[in-house]
Amino acid sequence: MGFEMSVIIRSYDGGQSDRAQVEDLERRCEVGPAERVFLFTDTMGDPICRIRNSPMYKMLVAELDKELVGVIQGSVKVVTVHRHDDHMDLARVGYILGLRVAPVHRRRGIGSSLVRRLEEWFIANDVDYAYMATEKGNEASVKLFVNKFGYSKFRTPAILVNPVHNHPFHISSNVEIQKIKIEEAESLYRKFMAAMEFFPHDIDNVLRNRLSLGTWVAYPRGESFGSNGQVPSSWAMLSVWNSGEIFKLRLGKAPLSCLIYTKSSRLMDKFFPCLKLPFLPNFFHPFGFYFMYGVHREGPMSGKLVRSLCQFVHNMATKSKDCKVIVTEVAGDDTLRHHIPRWRLLSCLEDLWCMKALKNEERNTLHELTKTPPTRALFVDPREV
Ligand SMILES: CC(C)(COP(=O)(O)OP(=O)(O)OC[C@H]1O[C@@H](n2cnc3c(N)ncnc32)[C@H](O)[C@@H]1OP(=O)(O)O)[C@@H](O)C(=O)NCCC(=O)NCCS
Numbered sequence: 001m002g003f004e005m006s007v008i009i010r011s012y013d014g015g016q017s018d019r020a021q022v023e024d025l026e027r028r029c030e031v032g033p034a035e036r037v038f039l040f041t042d043t044m045g046d047p048i049c050r051i052r053n054s055p056m057y058k059m060l061v062a063e064l065d066k067e068l069v070g071v072i073q074g075s076v077k078v079v080t081v082h083r084h085d086d087h088m089d090l091a092r093v094g095y096i097l098g099l100r101v102a103p104v105h106r107r108r109g110i111g112s113s114l115v116r117r118l119e120e121w122f123i124a125n126d127v128d129y130a131y132m133a134t135e136k137g138n139e140a141s142v143k144l145f146v147n148k149f150g151y152s153k154f155r156t157p158a159i160l161v162n163p164v165h166n167h168p169f170h171i172s173s174n175v176e177i178q179k180i181k182i183e184e185a186e187s188l189y190r191k192f193m194a195a196m197e198f199f200p201h202d203i204d205n206v207l208r209n210r211l212s213l214g215t216w217v218a219y220p221r222g223e224s225f226g227s228n229g230q231v232p233s234s235w236a237m238l239s240v241w242n243s244g245e246i247f248k249l250r251l252g253k254a255p256l257s258c259l260i261y262t263k264s265s266r267l268m269d270k271f272f273p274c275l276k277l278p279f280l281p282n283f284f285h286p287f288g289f290y291f292m293y294g295v296h297r298e299g300p301m302s303g304k305l306v307r308s309l310c311q312f313v314h315n316m317a318t319k320s321k322d323c324k325v326i327v328t329e330v331a332g333d334d335t336l337r338h339h340i341p342r343w344r345l346l347s348c349l350e351d352l353w354c355m356k357a358l359k360n361e362e363r364n365t366l367h368e369l370t371k372t373p374p375t376r377a378l379f380v381d382p383r384e385v
Pocket of ligand 1: 098099100105106108109110111112141145148
């Protein structure tokens with residue numbers, strides 16, 4: 001108890017000392033189960049960069065004798081939620097991310113104090129629901145949020161990660177891929193995806209953000225998008241976010257199989273380039289990544305179109321200086337994921353999203369939200385990656 005009393009929870013001040021200490025804390029914390037590949041995040045001197053692009057955000061730190069021993073981040077926005085299958089609504093949601101407590105100070109209530117204070121900030125800002133994402137196997141985090149703070153398990157989307165290798169893909173000549181203007185992208189998203197779970201009400205801000213590299217549509221060659229809003233018989237679309245511009249990833253640890261595969265594929269590529277084997281990048285140096293968001297498809301051929309779009313994004317990434325993986329996140333039971341190339345070792349097929357109602361009147365609704373079967377699609381906001 002005495003220990004807890006001397007811990008101060010305060011806002012991150014953005015000064016040199018806070019910046020360096022938060023980054024150091026991130027380096028000292030491994031997130032997730034020991035047997036999995038672990039990726040470190042390098043925020044390149046700006047630890048708040050992961051939430052900076054959200055409409056409202058807050059970073060809190062826990063200080064003990066002038067040393068930062070804990071950190072948490074949160075952002076607020078308005079999204080679509082589904083109360084019943086046929087009834088959708090807008091809700092103000094607060095996303096919790098980046099909770100870290102220095103290993104030697106764990107199990108003393110610091111993580112709980114940070115969560116409590118962030119929830120208070122959400123409540124002061126009229127947030128209906130708080131939510132967070134964690135790996136299913138992260139026992140500390142699941143117990144803290146579900147058992148202690150009463151969060152309900154909500155969805156289990158899949159994070160799909162695919163390496164960028166040095167050989168561009170050949171894209172089928174039957175597929176037309178076209179970059180569309182931001183206004184067109186916004187209108188397509190609002191028309192076809194506004195009902196998607198967690199669709200951000202301010203999609204225009206996402207699309208206009210400097211990190212958003214653009215939106216592309218794919219459709220069978222010979223067909224077109226009509227000026228009156230008519231769409232081809234089959235089509236797919238996605239947008240790309242350059243996450244690597246604000247933070248880098250680095251492999252912290254990896255199973256032996258991964259190391260051997262990485263090494264041998266590089267040697268093979270060096271000595272037998274004509275085989276066009278995928279050359280896997282060196283993940284032990286910091287690298288950037290593209291996040292594909294708003295992936296949508298319609299029509300019988302749309303699976304193939306999604307695959308072509310992914311190949312197109314891969315080819316685009318081969319021209320970037322440090323983009324070594326392409327990441328996307330889709331609802332766990334969305335058939336879309338079968339058309340998105342991924343490397344199993346780096347992917348997480350069951351990311352766990354947990355949610356909690358912060359207002360009394362929303363408690364019953366949360367019950368409905370968690371009990372309704374997951375809608376086919378889930379919008380994962382690139383600002384929260
Ligand atoms: C998760 C983490 C932030 C918890 O911080 P903490 O300060 O140790 O948390 P608290 O002391 O407030 O613990 C609160 C409750 O969480 C649960 N908990 C915390 N650590 C646990 C562990 N290692 N195993 C099982 N339960 C755990 C317990 O229910 C605990 O209550 P109790 O101590 O009364 O049993 C910390 O372990 C950490 O930084 N982990 C690495 C980063 C990470 O995984 N972050 C979460 C990403 S979403």
